[in-house]
Amino acid sequence: MILSRFAGLAALVALLALDASGAHAQQMQKVTVGLLKLSSSGAVMIAREKGYFREQGLDADLKFFTAAQQVPVAVTSGDADFGVTGLTAGFYNLAGRGALKIIGAQSREEKGYQLNAYMVTNKAAEGGFANLKDFAGKRLAITTTGSTFHYSIGILAAKYGFDVKSVTLVPLQSLPNMAAAFKGAQVDATIAPVTVARQLEAEGAGKIIGWVGDETPWQLGALFTSPKLITEKRATVEKFVRAYAKGARDYHLAFNARDKGQEVRGPGYDEAIALLAKSLEQPVERVRVGLPYVDPEARLNVGDVYNQVAFWQSVALVDRTVDAKAILDLSFVKGHFNLPK
C-alpha cells in the first residue's frame, strides 16, 4: 500500500519534471551549425558543451561535414543556419552570388602557432631546396585548386617576391593522396597540416622548413550565415554570435597563451581539452597537437579577407564581380581589425 502510494508520487513527480522540460524545450530555438571535426571550430564545440547556446535560448545542433567546401553549400541550401570553416575560393564564389555573409572569425594563422607546415622532400632538399624563397619552379602538392593551401603559397610568393604562377601546383584532392605523392617524392614540396607534417617527418619522408603562421599570418576561417537569416531573424544571429564569442573566449584562455614560443596551459585547459576531445571523437593527446589561434572575441582580420578575394581574382579563380565589402557584415562583433581604408 505504502509502496504503491510512493510509486504514484514518483510518477507524479516524473510527470511534472517531464512537463517542465517540455515547456523549456519549447522556448528553445533550434539552430543548425555546419562545421568540420577540427579543433579550429573549437569555439562552437565549447560553447555547446558548456551550455552557452542554451543560455541564449538556442538549441544548437552541430552538423559535421567532411570537406570545407560542403559547409558553405549547406548554409546556402538552408540545411544549416550557420557555418564555421576555412575560407576557400569556392566559398567566395558562393558568397559573391549573395548566398553568404561573413559575420565573425574562426581560427587564424598566427605567429608561434604551428598549424600548417611547408615541407620539402629529401630528394628536393638534397637538390638544394632548403629555403622558403626556393619555391619558384618547383612542384607543390596541394589538396585542391582554390584551397587554403593554395592561398598560403600565394601570400608566401607575395612575401618573398617570387611569381606564384612559377610554382607547379599539383592538386591531389585529399590529404592521403597528397601524403602519398610526397612520400614517393613525386613532388618537391607540400603544405601540410601539423599532424600530417609531423608524421611525414617521423617517417623520414622529408622535412619541415617553416610554418605558415610564422611567415604569413592570415584569416584562415570564418563564421558565416545567410543574408536571409540576418534580415529575417537578426536577434537569433546576435544571440548565436554572443554564445559563440563566449566559447571563443574560453578557448582563448585555455589554449592561446604562449611564453617564448612555448605553449602555456591556461585556466580551464583540462576541461576544455576534454570537451574538444569528446566533440572531435579523438584522443586527448592528438587534440593537444596543433591547436590553432582563435580570436577571443571572434574578431576578423578584415584586410586579409579583402586580400584573399583580390588574390583569387588575380589567378582567375574567383569572379571579378565579387566584392569583399558586400560579403562581410561587421555589425555583429565589435573591434574587427586591419580594416581597409
Place this chain on the structure above:
Amino acid sequence: MSEARPVTFRGGGFVVVPKKGAALVAFVGLIALWEVSVRFGWISPIFLPSPTSVVEAFWELAVSGTLWLHIGQSLKRLLGGWTLGTVGGLALGFAIGVWSLSRAVGLPLVSALFPIPKIALLPLLILWLGIGETSKVATIALGVFFPTVIATFSAIDGVPRNLIRMGQSFNLPAADVLRKIVLPGALPGILAGFRITASIGLILLVSAEMIGAEHGIGAFILQAGNLMQTDQLLAGVVMLSVLGLLIGTGLNRLERRLLRWR
C-alpha cells in the same frame, strides 16, 4: 461458302516502331523547361545554372582552346586504360570460361578483388606508380578489367552446349571449336560488356584525374566543383555525356558489323 470476314491485325502489340524525332523533342522540351524555371526565378541559379549559362561556359572553353586540351588528354587516358583493361579482361575471361583449372583459381580471385573501390586505392596507386600518366591509366584499366572478365566468361557459359558437343562429335579440333563456335557465340555478350565498361571508363576518368591532373575533363569537373563554379561543372558533365553518346554510337556500329552473321 461463308463470306470472308475481314479480320483486323491484332498481333502488333509492343512492336518497337522507330519514332524519329521523339527523343529530340523530349530533350528540347526538358531543356526549355529548365531554362524557363531559372529565368522566372523558380529555381535559384546558385543551385542550378541555366542551360544558356552552361552553353556560355562551354563556349568560353571552346574559344580559349582549353576544351580540346581537356578532351584530348582524357581521351588518351580513356583509350589507354580501356584497351589495357579490356585485353587483360578478355584473356582472363576466356581462360576462366574455357579451362576448369583457371576457373577454380580465377573466379574467387575476381570475386575478392572486384568490389574494392578504386578511389580507396588511390594513395597506394600513387606510391606504386607515381602521379604521372601510368597511375591514371591504371585506375581506368583496373576498373574496366573485372567487368570484362565477368562479361566474357558469362558469355562463354551462355554458348549453347549442344553446338559445342556437335562440333566435338564431328571431330572438330579444339582450336576450331573455340574459333568457330565459342567465340562467335560469346560475342554478343562480350560486346554488351564493352558497353558497360566504356561507361565505367568514363565514370572512372574523374577518379583517375584526381591524381594531380592539370588537364582533362575529370580534372576540370573536380576543379569546377571545388570552386563552386556550377555552370562550368555542368559544362564538364555535358562533355562526359556527349563522349558517352559518341562511344555508344560507335559500339552500335561495331556490333552491327561483327554480328552480321545473326
